[in-house]
Amino acid sequence: MSAWHDPDCTVVDAFLEKSQFRPGSRPTYRWFLRSFEDVARRHPAVDRQMLDVWLKEMEKRWRMPTLLNQVCIVDRFLEHLVEIGLIAENPVAVLRRQYNAKQNKPIWRALASPNPDEALAALRRPAPYGSVLGDFMREHVALMRSRGYQYETQAHWLLRFDRFLQANPELAGASLETMLARWATAKPTRNHAAECQKLGRILTKARYRLDPRIPPKRFNARPEREVAREHRRPHIFSPADVRRLLDVARSYPSPDAPLRPMVLYTMVVLAYCAGLRRSELAGLDLGDVDLQSDTITIRETKFYKTRILPLTGSVMAELRAYIDARRRAGAPQDPRSGLFWHEHFNDRYTPVTVSTMITNVMRRAGFKPPTGRAGPRVHDLRHSMVVNRILQWYRSGVNPQDKLRFLSTYMGHRDINSTLVYITVTQDLLHEASERFRTVGVRCLTMEARP
Template sequence: MTDWPDPERKLIPRYIAGLNLRTTNSPIYYRQALNIFQDVAERHAKLDKDMLVAWLHVSPGRWASTTRLHRTRIIDRFLDHLEETGAIERNPIAALREACNIKQCMPVWRALASRDPDSALAELYQPKPFGSVHGELMAEHVTLMRNRGYKYTSQAVLLSRFDRFVQLNPALQGQPIGVMLDHWSGAKTTRNHLNECEKLKRILAKILCHQDPSLPSRRPDPRPGKEVAKQWRKPYIYTPTDVGCMLDVARSYPSPRAPLRPLSIYTMLLLAYCAGLRRSELAHLDFGDVDFEGGTITIRQTKFYKTRILPLPNSVMVELRAYTEARRRAGGSPDRHSGLFWHEQRGDRYTKGAVAWLLVDVIRRAGLKPPQGRTGPRLHDLRHSMVVNRILEWYKAGINPQDRLPFLATYLGHRDINSTLVYITVTQDLLHHANERFRVVGAPCLEIGPEVRA
């Protein structure tokens, strides 16, 4: 039994009065939209899709298309209120959204406003996560791996894509999993897709072996990975001159509305290069993570759930102390858990995306990267440069870098030395110092002594 539409129209004024709207014109817009909506509802026996389409068709004579879509938000809130108070059994927009398996209401309204609402709603349909014939098995495996302490993010994405592909191709539901994988591999011919297919086959083989240990293990195919590696861009190694130029650009970064921003960017860039921090690690730094007495910063719960304490040079700590003092004068929060890099206008920390955009913009302004596009040096190349330049300094100081690699791996937050070796790009300077060290240390070992010649 429903109480809406109510003939006396008491629900609409009562609903608007309880909204506490900010402007004086807002109640007028709400009252107009809701009264028109009830006029249409009273001419229909049910509050369903046909009634919503009828309201959208009546609206164009009164409002422009953009205004009409804006008014749908008023209707959404009103229908949610009616459902919460029991005035209607079900919000029809919420029902359509759940049927399409999407989160937003606006795509549903756009589909209803189109010339063919049924076809538009059919195009909105999204498969349910892990809803295929093997979906439950894959979902259990993802849960198992995460319970063991793995993030298992990229693997879950691959499994979700494969599950979605199987759901959108109902003819594959009854086929063996090998046939499904063959169709999935043939869906695209790019190198990245073939490499993803090989990774997916490894994951599925692991899942099936967990279910039936008697199954033979699958031999990995390294060829797709090698083909993808051929198209990887070689890291750009920033020279100390490049870094100095970028720091100068950061100091003079134009920001009239946020005077603290140039110093924030300068300090971000300094830590990205001197400490080899990732952009996410810069964004997640808290004010209390800096220890001025010990000369360290704490990087918490980053990749592979690692937390590490990094010692910093005195020169970097001096710059950090100057930044925190400027941050205090600008009104930054003194709370230990507030963001170290504080956004003046938002009153909150910089996001990971904002950190990346600002630092890449500095690289562009320094003339190291084209004004547009993804070509040229990357932000992550600062991390590569830190590794290469650190090894160069060890060579110049007469230190064997191989003995220091475990410390470097720990400093960077890697699981082992193998991950650190990926960051070692052979430059001309690095090759020269390595050859010189071999000439001094290794070459004498190859000389044949007089007793051997005799």
């Protein structure tokens, strides 16, 4: 007997209506989900066995790459079934928890493979903080976050070290120094060596907090200095470069998502003119834009800061044009909905998607090669905003030193030292600084030289 209680066959249509997919996509999605529903009706439960049967039937009609691209619709449908109580739990989510997988797509790929059990077993990841030092590291991360630190990068380092310890159980009785030494030999790269030094400082300080009799160990700073020397220099976009990016964004080819060129254009405008990070672009809500006071509110971003940024009239004009186009495209008008709205999934863009789309604009504009990581990054627009702002101050006769604290607040930095990192010395900046010294500093030196 089937556990699928939908005698009127309305669940699929209700899901498609709720999701607000584009009309052109609905027939394909409806057929796809109806095939899933037909298999579910023939099984006592929506479980892994039912998913295996459905995938085998679909393999006869669809090529595997195309099928795996469409299963995201089934993922959302399964979550909808859980919400309305038609099924107790999502079988894909159960497999994710069982094998400690981060995403659903690898689970689907494993289920569609010739040997699903082996493919799923290969996905299994060690449980977070499951090593002999797991509780110690988990408590340290919780302590630092309770003190107001985000502690994301450090937590990733600790989790990698934890997985290494789980893969090497013979180190369970060794000292912390021995564990770190073995971890340092796991990879020969300079980045790994620098990470090991940072991790060692974190763990020895955490140990000192618990046992003050063991002082923190001094570590060699050379690996970190070598990595810092290899750090990629930011690319500073000139105003002409930014205009080139905006032209490419406005003409970005997107026949299936007509709003996307306006989305990209407005993202580049805010990334450069307001110096927003990619996560801040993705996190903007419609209600964060105040068209009366010409400001935007950036909420709870890095360092847990919320700030209100005034914008120029030209930037606000572009925002008004985008919001109007967004409304005409049928986007939700709830103030809590994402400002940058994705037509396909009726949701906001993620930070990774924001980065990918702006990077594609840079490639089309000729600033990056067609593939690879070489060339400017999205974050370089934020660097460019700082450098070009200081150039404008110099050219206007304003002393940048008097304005840096305001710029630091505008950028959302914790202190002025964080802002100084963004001041990349360019030839134009050197020239303007030399001119200011010639007109102001030389006169001071001449006065001191007089008897």
